[in-house]
Amino acid sequence: MKKILFLLLITVAQSLFSQSVDSLFTSANELYKNGKFEEAIVQYKAIESKKVASSELYYNLGNSYYKLNKVGPSIYYYEKALQLNPLNEDVTNNLVFATRLALDNIEALPQTIFQKINTNYLQTLSYNQWAIVSILFSFLAATLFLLYYFSYSSSKKRLFFITSIICFLILIGSIFITYNQFSFSKNNTKAIVFAEKTEIRNAPTLNSEEIFVLHEGTKVLVLDAVDNWKKIKLADGKLGWIIASEIKEL
Structure with missing residues (x-):
């Protein structure tokens, strides 16, 4: 009760x-x-x-x-x-x-063909969505294999066997993509600059050299953190340190 x-x-x-x-x-x-x-x-x-x-x-x-x-x-x-x-x-x-x-016009570095495929196609789905695809193909592969096992007709056995193998191969591929997208998401923390204007330095201290300036709205990649500083990377490959409170991680 x-x-x-x-x-x-x-x-x-x-x-x-x-x-x-x-x-x-x-x-x-x-x-x-x-x-x-x-x-x-x-x-x-x-x-x-x-x-x-x-x-x-x-x-x-x-x-x-x-x-x-x-x-x-x-x-x-x-x-x-x-x-x-x-x-x-x-x-x-x-x-x-x-x-x-946004004021900063940052040109991205040229991508390899694999990076283009990843960006334009694979990343259109999140790793959670790829995980759902993997689950669906695992059920489909299992169902087709059972149909192959219990079929008596040789033509149906051949059809179910081939389609189950295809689904199994797609399943392996989708699992690999899911893991790859999860690792990419985990190791590539993105952030947006919230400060109207901020100086990027070559070390995590205020008395270090200023190497360039960023403005509000610029997207950066967060690589590391030291005290109240974040090490960032821009799309054009530039690296530097920014005060942590001046960006907001996605």
């Missing part, structure tokens, strides 16, 4: 939480439509503070900051939206517009 009551309480709490989030989201959307972007951001942030993560929430936050001409936060939230849904064309298009507002 106690277990049933406990489960009922959990269900009611989840229902109330969902209603609360939906209510906040609806209210924030209305504020956005009425041009009250700062108030909308407060409501969206309230949802975010409840540990709710969704592509739609981050997309709306990005739009709100974009309307206020806040380049860093708008790019940051568009990037977060794409992390959850890389195929969202609306986010991709808006990110292009927001990136044009």
Whole structure:
């Protein structure tokens, strides 16, 4: 009886939480439509503070900051939206517009053919989505093998055997891609510069040499951390140290 009551309480709490989030989201959307972007951001942030993560929430936050001409936060939230849904064309298009507002024009280093395949095709799905693909093909390969095993017709056996082998090979490939994308995501922490202007130095100290300057909205790769400093890398290969509080990791 106690277990049933406990489960009922959990269900009611989840229902109330969902209603609360939906209510906040609806209210924030209305504020956005009425041009009250700062108030909308407060409501969206309230949802975010409840540990709710969704592509739609981050997309709306990005739009709100974009309307206020806040380049860093708008790019940051568009990037977060794409992390959850890389195929969202609306986010991709808006990110292009927001990136044009950033002052730093950094040309990326030429990519190898494998890097281009990874960027243009493999990274269109997150490692979680690739994991789902792997699971689907594992079930499909197992089902086809069972059909092959229990079939009596030689033509059907041949068909099921060949298709099960193909699915198994795709399964191995998707597992490899899933692991590769997970490792890439884990070892490549990206961040957005939030400071309007910041000096990048050659060592993690204020008295070290300034080597270049970055502005709000620039995307960097975080390589290392020392005290309140982060070692970063730009798309063009430049390296340097930045004060940690002046960037926000994705």
